[in-house]
Amino acid sequence: MAFFYAMVLVGIAGLISVLRLILGPTVPDRVVGVDTLNTLVVAGMVLLGAAYDRTIYIDIAIVYALLSYIGTLVIAKYLQGGLA
Amino acid sequence: MNYVEVLIYVFLGISVTFNLLGSFALLRFPDVYTRLHGATKCTTFGTIFAVFAVVTHALYQLHRTGDSKYLQMALHSFIALIALLLTNPTGAHAIAKAAHLSGVKPVRAVVDAYEEKLGGGSE
Numbered sequence: 001m002a003f004f005y006a007m008v009l010v011g012i013a014g015l016i017s018v019l020r021l022i023l024g025p026t027v028p029d030r031v032v033g034v035d036t037l038n039t040l041v042v043a044g045m046v047l048l049g050a051a052y053d054r055t056i057y058i059d060i061a062i063v064y065a066l067l068s069y070i071g072t073l074v075i076a077k078y079l080q081g082g083l084a
Numbered sequence: 085m086n087y088v089e090v091l092i093y094v095f096l097g098i099s100v101t102f103n104l105l106g107s108f109a110l111l112r113f114p115d116v117y118t119r120l121h122g123a124t125k126c127t128t129f130g131t132i133f134a135v136f137a138v139v140t141h142a143l144y145q146l147h148r149t150g151d152s153k154y155l156q157m158a159l160h161s162f163i164a165l166i167a168l169l170l171t172n173p174t175g176a177h178a179i180a181k182a183a184h185l186s187g188v189k190p191v192r193a194v195v196d197a198y199e200e201k202l203g204g205g206s207e
Contacts, residue, residue, distance in 0.1 A: 006100050016104075016111060020110045020119070029119065039124075042131060049157070055157045059160055062167055065167045079182040
């Protein structure tokens with residue numbers, strides 16, 4: 001049960017980073033918010049997989065980590081002006 | 085409550101504390117670079133300890149019940165930790181470089197060495 005409560009607190013931290021995503025004055029601020037949210041979602045998936053005894057959640061966390069990294073790199077390349 | 089459960093609770097406490105501190109850093113710091121610094125470091129450290137708690141729990145259950153699905157759970161969460169440790173600093177570096185090149189300046193900065201390097205190259 002401790003894993004489930006820890007996952008709820010990590011979800012609250014994720015909601016705070018969504019707040020930065022909504023407020024952020026510039027575009028890189030919003031990208032930082034999305035990057036933090038991705039890391040917190042991976043932590044929450046691993047904790048939820050331990051709470052419910054399902055290994056498949058942890059497998060999906062691996063795929064989510066790699067794909068969100070590619071998304072962050074593509075947005076950063078777009079911001080700095082093309083594939084230079 | 086034995087020693088292994090106390091260890092799991094300590095790991096979960098460290099993890100939740102650092103994740104919450106990282107997202108508060110995202111709200112309280114003044115510009116992009118300091119926000120990136122606080123959020124990336126704290127959430128990476130917190131996620132390392134979340135995975136440590138899950139690995140400890142899975143190895144303890146494997147020792148207690150002998151079910152091989154707990155070995156799979158420990159190995160896969162360790163692979164998730166390695167993927168996160170390889171990709172998170174690289175992504176943060178790419179975001180910082182892209183923010184500087186797209187024209188966002190650091191607030192209240194006295195020295196901007198990257199700007200001097202870029203200006204010295206062109207002039």
